[in-house]
Amino acid sequence: MSQPTEVAGPTPAQALALYERMLLIRRMEEKLSADSAAGVLPGAVHLYIGQEAVAAGVCMQLKETDWITSTHRGHGHFLGKGGDPNAMMAEIWGKKTGICKGMGGSMHVADLTKGILGANGIVGGGLAISVGAAFGEKLSGAGHVAVCFFGDGASNQGVFMECLNVSTLWKLPLVFVCEHNHFSEFTRAEQVTAGNIVDRAKAFGIHTAVVDGNDVEAVWKATGDALARARRGEGPCFIEAETYRIQGHMEFEKELLAGGAYRNQQEIDSWVARDPIARWGGKLIESGVATPAKLEEISTRVAGAVADAVSFSERSEPADPELVFDLMFAGQRP
Amino acid sequence: MSQPTEVAGPTPAQALALYERMLLIRRMEEKLSADSAAGVLPGAVHLYIGQEAVAAGVCMQLKETDWITSTHRGHGHFLGKGGDPNAMMAEIWGKKTGICKGMGGSMHVADLTKGILGANGIVGGGLAISVGAAFGEKLSGAGHVAVCFFGDGASNQGVFMECLNVSTLWKLPLVFVCEHNHFSEFTRAEQVTAGNIVDRAKAFGIHTAVVDGNDVEAVWKATGDALARARRGEGPCFIEAETYRIQGHMEFEKELLAGGAYRNQQEIDSWVARDPIARWGGKLIESGVATPAKLEEISTRVAGAVADAVSFSERSEPADPELVFDLMFAGQRP
Amino acid sequence: MARRRYTQAINDALFEEMERDPKVIVFGEDVELAIFGDTRGLLERFGPDRIRNTPICEATLTGMAVGAAAAGYRVVLHMMFSNFLYTGFDAIANQMAKLRLMTGGQLELPITIMSGYGGGRSNAAQHSDTPHSLLMNLGGLNVAVPATPADAKGLLKTAIRGRNPTFFMEASGQGGTSGEVPEGEYTTPFGKAAVVREGRDLTIVAIGTMLRPALAAAKQLEEQGISAEVIDPRTLVPLDEDTILRSVAKTGRAVVVDEGRDRASAASHIAAILADKGFATLKAPVKRVTVPNVAMPYAPNAEARVFPSEEHIAKAALSITPVAA
Amino acid sequence: MARRRYTQAINDALFEEMERDPKVIVFGEDVELAIFGDTRGLLERFGPDRIRNTPICEATLTGMAVGAAAAGYRVVLHMMFSNFLYTGFDAIANQMAKLRLMTGGQLELPITIMSGYGGGRSNAAQHSDTPHSLLMNLGGLNVAVPATPADAKGLLKTAIRGRNPTFFMEASGQGGTSGEVPEGEYTTPFGKAAVVREGRDLTIVAIGTMLRPALAAAKQLEEQGISAEVIDPRTLVPLDEDTILRSVAKTGRAVVVDEGRDRASAASHIAAILADKGFATLKAPVKRVTVPNVAMPYAPNAEARVFPSEEHIAKAALSITPVAA
Ligand SMILES: Cc1ncc(C[n+]2csc(CCOP(=O)(O)OP(=O)(O)O)c2C)c(N)n1
Ligand SMILES: Cc1ncc(C[n+]2csc(CCOP(=O)(O)OP(=O)(O)O)c2C)c(N)n1
Ligand SMILES: [Mg+2]
Ligand SMILES: [Mg+2]
Numbered sequence A, B: 001m002s003q004p005t006e007v008a009g010p011t012p013a014q015a016l017a018l019y020e021r022m023l024l025i026r027r028m029e030e031k032l033s034a035d036s037a038a039g040v041l042p043g044a045v046h047l048y049i050g051q052e053a054v055a056a057g058v059c060m061q062l063k064e065t066d067w068i069t070s071t072h073r074g075h076g077h078f079l080g081k082g083g084d085p086n087a088m089m090a091e092i093w094g095k096k097t098g099i100c101k102g103m104g105g106s107m108h109v110a111d112l113t114k115g116i117l118g119a120n121g122i123v124g125g126g127l128a129i130s131v132g133a134a135f136g137e138k139l140s141g142a143g144h145v146a147v148c149f150f151g152d153g154a155s156n157q158g159v160f161m162e163c164l165n166v167s168t169l170w171k172l173p174l175v176f177v178c179e180h181n182h183f184s185e186f187t188r189a190e191q192v193t194a195g196n197i198v199d200r201a202k203a204f205g206i207h208t209a210v211v212d213g214n215d216v217e218a219v220w221k222a223t224g225d226a227l228a229r230a231r232r233g234e235g236p237c238f239i240e241a242e243t244y245r246i247q248g249h250m251e252f253e254k255e256l257l258a259g260g261a262y263r264n265q266q267e268i269d270s271w272v273a274r275d276p277i278a279r280w281g282g283k284l285i286e287s288g289v290a291t292p293a294k295l296e297e298i299s300t301r302v303a304g305a306v307a308d309a310v311s312f313s314e315r316s317e318p319a320d321p322e323l324v325f326d327l328m329f330a331g332q333r334p
Numbered sequence C, D: 001m002a003r004r005r006y007t008q009a010i011n012d013a014l015f016e017e018m019e020r021d022p023k024v025i026v027f028g029e030d031v032e033l034a035i036f037g038d039t040r041g042l043l044e045r046f047g048p049d050r051i052r053n054t055p056i057c058e059a060t061l062t063g064m065a066v067g068a069a070a071a072g073y074r075v076v077l078h079m080m081f082s083n084f085l086y087t088g089f090d091a092i093a094n095q096m097a098k099l100r101l102m103t104g105g106q107l108e109l110p111i112t113i114m115s116g117y118g119g120g121r122s123n124a125a126q127h128s129d130t131p132h133s134l135l136m137n138l139g140g141l142n143v144a145v146p147a148t149p150a151d152a153k154g155l156l157k158t159a160i161r162g163r164n165p166t167f168f169m170e171a172s173g174q175g176g177t178s179g180e181v182p183e184g185e186y187t188t189p190f191g192k193a194a195v196v197r198e199g200r201d202l203t204i205v206a207i208g209t210m211l212r213p214a215l216a217a218a219k220q221l222e223e224q225g226i227s228a229e230v231i232d233p234r235t236l237v238p239l240d241e242d243t244i245l246r247s248v249a250k251t252g253r254a255v256v257v258d259e260g261r262d263r264a265s266a267a268s269h270i271a272a273i274l275a276d277k278g279f280a281t282l283k284a285p286v287k288r289v290t291v292p293n294v295a296m297p298y299a300p301n302a303e304a305r306v307f308p309s310e311e312h313i314a315k316a317a318l319s320i321t322p323v324a325a
Helices: A014-039 A052-059 A075-080 A086-090 A125-140 A157-171 A199-203 A214-230 A253-257 A265-272 A278-284 A292-315 A323-327 B011-038 B052-059 B074-082 B085-092 B123-139 B158-169 B198-204 B216-231 B255-259 B267-274 B277-288 B292-315 B323-327 C006-020 C042-046 C056-072 C083-087 C088-095 C133-139 C148-163 C208-223 C241-251 C266-276 C301-307 C308-322 D006-020 D044-048 D058-070 D084-089 D091-094 D132-137 D149-161 D209-223 D241-252 D265-277 D299-304 D310-320
Strands: A067-069 A145-152 A174-180 A207-212 A237-242 B067-069 B148-153 B173-180 B207-212 B238-244 C002-005 C024-028 C051-054 C074-081 C109-119 C142-144 C166-171 C178-181 C194-197 C201-205 C226-232 C235-237 C254-261 C287-291 D002-005 D026-027 D051-052 D074-081 D111-117 D142-144 D164-173 D179-180 D194-197 D202-206 D228-232 D235-237 D252-263 D287-291
Touching: A014 A052, A014 A075, A014 A086, A014 A214, A014 A278, A014 A292, A014 C254, A014 D091, A052 A075, A052 A145, A052 A174, A052 A214, A052 A237, A052 A278, A067 A125, A067 D058, A075 A086, A086 A292, A125 A145, A125 A157, A125 A174, A125 D091, A125 D287, A157 A174, A157 A199, A157 B158, A157 C051, A157 D058, A174 A214, A199 A207, A199 A237, A199 B198, A214 A237, A214 A278, A278 A292, A323 C301, B011 B052, B011 B074, B011 B085, B011 B216, B011 B292, B052 B074, B052 B148, B052 B173, B052 B216, B052 B277, B052 C088, B067 B123, B067 C056, B074 B085, B085 C042, B085 C194, B123 B158, B123 B173, B123 C056, B123 C088, B123 C241, B158 B173, B158 B198, B158 C056, B173 B198, B173 B216, B173 C002, B173 D252, B198 B207, B198 B238, B198 C235, B198 D241, B207 B216, B216 B238, B216 B277, B255 D265, B277 B292, B277 D310, B323 C148, B323 D299, C002 C006, C002 C148, C002 D111, C006 C024, C006 C042, C006 C148, C006 C166, C006 C178, C024 C056, C042 C051, C056 C074, C056 C083, C056 C088, C056 C109, C074 C083, C083 C088, C083 C109, C083 D091, C088 D084, C088 D091, C109 C148, C133 C142, C133 C178, C133 C235, C133 C266, C133 D132, C142 C148, C148 C166, C166 C208, C194 C208, C201 C241, C208 C226, C208 C254, C226 C241, C235 D091, C241 C254, C241 C266, C254 C266, C254 C308, C266 C287, C266 D265, C287 D265, D002 D006, D002 D091, D002 D149, D006 D026, D006 D044, D006 D149, D006 D164, D006 D179, D026 D058, D044 D051, D058 D074, D058 D084, D058 D091, D058 D111, D074 D084, D074 D149, D084 D091, D084 D111, D132 D142, D132 D235, D132 D252, D132 D265, D142 D149, D149 D164, D149 D179, D194 D209, D194 D287, D202 D209, D202 D310, D209 D228, D209 D310, D228 D241, D241 D252, D252 D265, D252 D310, D265 D287, D287 D310
Parallel strands: A067 A145, A145 A174, A174 A237, A207 A237, B067 B148, B148 B173, B173 B238, B207 B238, C024 C051, C024 C074, C074 C109, C109 C166, C142 C166, C201 C226, C201 C254, C254 C287, D026 D051, D026 D074, D074 D111, D111 D164, D142 D164, D202 D228, D202 D252, D252 D287
Antiparallel strands: C002 C178, C142 C235, C194 C226, D002 D179, D142 D235, D194 D228
16 A cells, blocks of 8 residues: 555644534433433434544544445434534424434434435445445546445445445545444444454455544544545545444433343443543643633533524424425425 | 364375266266257356366365355356256256256256255355355254355355354354356456455455365365364365356357457467366376276266266156246245 | 233244244344343343344345255244345345245245334334335245234244244334233144124225224224224235135225335235235225335324324225215 | 337437436446347447446445435446346335435435346246336335337436436346337336227236237237237336226226236236226226246246246136127
């Protein structure tokens, strides 16, 4: 492979933006967690809490015209790529003003105007879609890149290897981002994933990087390098970010598992101690990029954004059921 | 991985048996090629001519109780594993006495009593079936092994990676045999296959071997080593055998391609010069294992076997159409 | 009789069949902790050889079921949500449904594939499909659609003991509903519909999840002086055409209720049978109450708009039944 | 009018549409040398950016079509034999058919998927399926089933210019059959059936490959004094119910002919529509002539036994038509 690009760390402004973006994701989901517990959400939510550094670190390196595909755990990617919190909250509440008019819900939030091809309820479902988008961008030569987020569990889907093959052959501007959070649902990665996921990508001779997914700067830098290579026409790159899912696979899982356990509190605590947001906040203060007061100000602004999203959703009308018949096809009734 | 087993080469008797098996496959298919050209076969045939050393070298290391799964190019695997030439010929001719009663044809020849789970018309279709069979054998602990034959083209199907993952995790007694004959249909491997196929298996940390697929002894030895590992409970192995398809992807392809070409005669000739049967025959004479007369005798016996298969098929009744309704389900009408 | 929840009845069947036959094995994604509850406790009782979590790789799982069956096991493959059947569809459609014929009857495939289907809980488009008709069309597959705990247990036991691939379609939305389950050992035969409610004026054929709203609709109709017979086919392949035809021969009217999308649905097939073999006895159009040809939307009000309900069924029934009937 | 073979007509449509719109791209396995002949010559004319061989990975190809469409291309994906649609079924059923609704209409999917279907040439079970009804049931997909060279060209052009995913089902067995194709530019609209032959006594609805035997059967019936109207739906989604209902309103009798397996087939859906909206006009049972619920066998005589033929169609017609009609 070619030599790595020297990737600059985030500027102070970018560093603060990363912090704010991570915090926005966190606070939005804390609200959703509460709503879920209160039983006011129509459907299930899979929360991203603890993994924010990956979405923020990757997406804030992207242009609005770059594409991402996401997963069932997609709120972080949606907000990370600049999706509107109001429209996301309204979607999850099943409102007409939702980003998908209430037709998709938590597992399908998408905003094509922002390059967000959508969360996806099919594990591995985003992979091939991102390859297709990258192929399109390669053909049009506009220099846009596609990024595919997927989990350690999804890396066991054969489409992962198929997509590595096609994108390598065709030198597509594509970055695979595998978020290794140690679980697929209630199964530990070791039980279902042989060897190291990164080696599956190495087998195709593409550039790979393994980073601490709870270190937003590390993610940011690895992404910068990968994007530079992709935009230079060198083909796809693969990034594996190690992180941890703090919440359950889905909210309400305790009730569903009826006491069944798949991890212990100690393990969870050890990862809470590595919280990416607190860590980054600490680093910002240490390095003098921010004062505690500055972070407080950000936190207040984020709280405001969440409050706005909530009241926007509350004020919004429920979805329009008749739209179902207009939206299945373009210009055609189902 | 553990150290290789010292695998003995074939005994003189085995060496002659390998030669005879390869020749049987060759002569049977030469007959099928003629039949196809004469337009007397109901369906299409995908011939194995040039690859016989792989089927013979692998299958003659197997017990009748071991399993194989095959491909659309399955005559060699069927005969290699001890399938009955008469029943195979009759099947391809669409006769009631065919191994599948005429219901399957060339692409589906199978004989469960011989551990032949069947040729398969779906590229990559045999992979997961062999994993399931190996899982069953692992559970019953009888020490039987499953072998999966597939092509370079099939190695681009995601199920290949999925099967590597499951079989490695579960330490299944399974041998992957990839026959790299340089083409998927009319497409060169380089155009559709990134990197080296063997590296995809290495990514899972299993034992791998790359052998000259036109050298029956090399195939035999690599298989012996792989089987010993599998029977020792070390899990799956992967063998890549480089070979070449002398005939077209399917008989009649010239007519179908209307003059379109995907390889030149020179390339074909260079591989004809490496013909596995002629090579092995030469080696047998050199090493004094056989005299020209002995090989002549084998050739006569094989010719007799083919003649028998032909007259058996000719004497056989056509398939019984009513059987279709009995065979879809066990003990149930469709 | 004992009161069991639908999920418990399925769990009971799995325990009993695994006790009964050591060749019965279960695998699938997250079957060990069992978020649906149906496979709960099996790991503790039978150990990891007989029930095991797999990686997420549906395309391989369905093919493995074929291979393990060939190697002599009775395979129970849990595919979680029926939308994931599509991910593993190749081996279902190209291998499982065809191999017995292709091999001239050599290969026997005692495979049971469990998967939850249906909407109604805002799981959105990728977790709400009802794929019955796709499976019916493939030819070599049995399709069981238990509507009650008793049938869930009895049909699952029949499937596991059977000699052919069977799709055991779990009514996702009704895992918690209770019903009477016979004490002791029993199985429910395939191809025998249940006349759940007798009636004179019209026949309502209700598939799986649709039995409940159909019975509620029948009550409603009763109050309007219409006597509805309600039939639960219990299996779609094999299908008990006789019971359905006999009922319609009596009532002359039929409404077929199915949670599948309307086009080429199980409902359309049953309607087609009535239009052919039952034609002479029909007094009115055969109505279908199905999901219109749309994906399941997320918002509860939008989902309710397309989900077949008691009201839809009653309305369809009234449209073909003279109230003076 | 010019005489073209079915495959040539498809090839002509691809050339014309790729000339017309630079956003039209074609990919699939072995599309460059094109063993079917339908994509032949495109590489030489348009180069590897616009037509390209892919690896064998159907699960990815169908997903790629979605992504490339999202990125602004009009995708033509060639899937060779329709059995391989099953291999790529996940993105077809879970993404392509649902994404537009799921995204609230944000995502437009101008995708045409070409694939050959049907039996009759001893290709055996894994290369002979007719999956129309599965695609019809998924909801968000158009299904075009051209029976003639003229319609093959016109419907393909409509599909490529369209805004929704369309499955263009090629009659594998009829690539060589010739027919008159209009000179110059034209498209064939979706949802408009063709009354291929007018008649008074019964209506034969024949899908795709079945048009030919249906017309032959109509001739046979003529000689017995029975006047059969033959209708070719041309697209199954959208389906021109009106033309079919109007014809049956006139004839009172219908036979639906479909190469799909019978259970939950396109034929059963059309029969169900007649049993509902057409009931008042029906004078006789609605007959279906389909492949029985089996996989396609290899041996020619066995395949002939289950393949819908002129004789089957004529027999079905006679069974519901008084010869004195
Ligand atoms: C094709 C498919 N199979 C199974 C599921 C059920 N499922 C939802 S999430 C999940 C685990 C995914 O694990 P991973 O990819 O690591 O993502 P994570 O949940 O850890 O973010 C599974 C099995 C699904 N949604 N889609
Ligand atoms: C799922 C599937 N996709 C496509 C095909 C069509 N097809 C038949 S053989 C073949 C090429 C296979 O190449 P390889 O695996 O290398 O085997 P070989 O023909 O070289 O022996 C293809 C694409 C198929 N039969 N099944
Ligand atoms: Mg994970
Ligand atoms: Mg090959």
